[in-house]
Amino acid sequence: MDQSLGLNRTGMDMSPIHSKQMLHVEDDIPRTTDGDTTLATIEDFFLENAEPLGSIPLPGTVKGALKSTAKMATGKHPEVFINKLGERLAYERSGVRIYEQLIAKCQHVSAELDTDINVPIERLMEFRDQEAEHFDMLTRCLRHLGADPTAQTPDADASGVAASGLMKVIMDPRTSVSQSLQAMLALELADNAAWELLISLANDMGMEDMAEQFKHALMQEDTHLSNVREWYDQSIRVQAKMKLA
C-alpha cells in the first residue's frame, strides 16, 4: 500500500484549460465582497459567552469526598489531578484500541504484500498490552482518590477530540502503514509529554507512590515512542530508496 505516482486531479496544473478560465474573470463580475460584520464580531461574541465543556465530576463516595475536602483545606486542588488522571485513563484506553487497529493493518500488509516496512507485530502487541496495563493502573489510582474512573473529565473530552483525526487515519483501510505510523507518532509524542506532566503533578500533590508508578509507565512509553519513530522513519526512507532504484 505504498504511495505511487498517478492521476491526482486536485492541483491547478491538472486542468490547464479550466484553470485559465477560472482565473480569467471579466471586469463586470466582482471577485470580492465586504459587509458590516467582521470575523471578530462573531468570534468575540461567542468567546465572551462561552461555557466550559463541562465539570470535573464530584467524588461519588463519602470516603472520596472526605479525601478531596482534606486536600482542598490544605490548599491543594485534587480536582486538577483528577481531571488529568481521567484524561490519561481515557487516552490509554483508546491507545489499546488504536494499537489493535495498527496491528490488524500491519498483519494484513505483511500477509498481502512483499514490503520492506519492518514493524514487528509482537512488539505492537506488547505495546498494546502495556497501554491496557496503564489503563488499569490509572483506574486504581482514581479509585484510591475516591474518584469515579468511569466518568469522562473535561480534559479527557478535549484530548479525545484532539486525537480523533489521528485515530481516523489509523482506522482507514485505505491509509498505508507509514501514514498510520505517522499518526501514531503524533499520538505517542503527546502521550509522552502528558506522562511527564502527570509525574510532576503527582509529586506536587504529595502522591509519591503514584509518581513512581507513572515513572514506570513513562519508561515504557519512551520505548513506544522511540520504536514508532524508528519504524516511521524507516518506512518512508525505504520507500524513497526503492523509488530511486
Next chain:
Amino acid sequence: MTVRLFDSRGTPLERQKFTLRELTPKPLSKLDDDAFSRVRVILMNGIEQQANRFQHMCGQFNRDLRVPLAQIRRVEHHQQTMVNWLLGSDHSPLETTIGYEQVAIEVTAAIAQQEPDEYLAQAYRFGLLEDFDHMYRYAALLDRVEGKDANNILQCYTDILPGRPTSVEHRAPLDDLREPYDKKVVAPISKFNALTVLSGEYQTRDYYMNIGPTFSDPVARALYAEIASIEEQHVTQYGSIIDPDETWLEKWLIYEANEAYNYYSCLVSETNPHIKAIWERFLDYELGHLDLVCELFKKYENRDPAEVLPDRLPDPIAYQSQREFVRKTLSQEIDLRARGVEFVDKSEEGPESQAYRDHLNSSGSPSDAVAMNYRWHPGTELARKSA
C-alpha cells in the same frame, strides 16, 4: 443510448437484493477521481433520500399502498446506502460541503438550460445564484479556518466568486413560494427537473442541519446555521413549483421515472468504471420499480401511465462545467429579488422580506464576516499574499 420507459421492465423486485458487504463499497478517491463522480454520488444520495421521504409520507396517507411502498422503499434505502458510502472518510465535513455546493451549482445550471418552461428556468437561475454565493462563503471558511483550498475539491470546474450575497437572500416565507407547474400541460422533463433540484436542495438542508453543530469554530457554526436557513427557503421554493393536484400515485410514478432518469444520466457520463456499474445496476432497479408502480397506477386509478410519463427518457443531464452559463446569469440576474411568486428588480422588493432580513441580520451576518474581502487564489489566499 435510449431508455424506453414502458418496454424496459428492469430488474424484478424479488431479484433486487444486497449483502451487507455490498452496502459499503470501495469509496471514490478524493484526490484521483473526477470531481463530477463525487457530484453524481452526492446528487444520487439526495435523489434516493427524497424518494424515501416521499414513500414514507405516501404510506401514511394510503392504506392500500403500504405493502408495495415498504417493499420498494427497503430497496431504495439500500441503494442510498451504497451510493452515499462511496464518499471517502478523508473528506472533512466542510470539504463535503464544497462538494454539495458544486452539485447545487453545476446540476441546477444544467437543469436551468434544459428546462423548456421559462418561468421554471427563471426559478432555477434564481436559486443558482444563491448557491453560487454559498460556495464562495464556504470556500472562504475552508481557507480561513482550516487553511485549505476549495479548488482541491472543485478541480477548476466551478468558479469561486461572490453571487447574490447570502445576507440578502433571507426572505419572508411568502416570497419563497412560486407558481406550481400545471401537470396537464407541462413537459415531462419539467416534472423531472423539479424533483431533481428539490431532492438536491432538501438533502443539502438536512446535511447542514446535521453537521453544523459538529463544528467547534463559532464562525463555522454560525455560517452553517445561516446557510441552512437559505436551504430551507430553497426547499420551499422548489417544493412549491410542483403541482399540488398530482395524485399520490401520479407522484410516485414521477419519482420512480425521475430516479431512472437520474441513474441514466449518471451512467452515460460516469468515468469511474466501478461506480458506472452501480449506476447501471440501479437504473435497472428503478425500471423494475417503475414497472410495478405502473401496474398499481392502472389498478387504482384506471389510467394509462403514458398520460403522466414520456415513453422514453429525455436527454441526460449534462455533467460538465457550466461556467459560461453561470457567469452570464451572474452578470444579468444578480440584482433580482422575489416578490410573492414573481421575480423583480431589487428596487421593487416587498417590505415583508426587507423587514424579515433586517431583523435576522441585526446581530451581524456570519456570511459577510467570513468572506470579508475574500478573493480566491490557487493554493489559498495565503499563497497570494506570499506571492
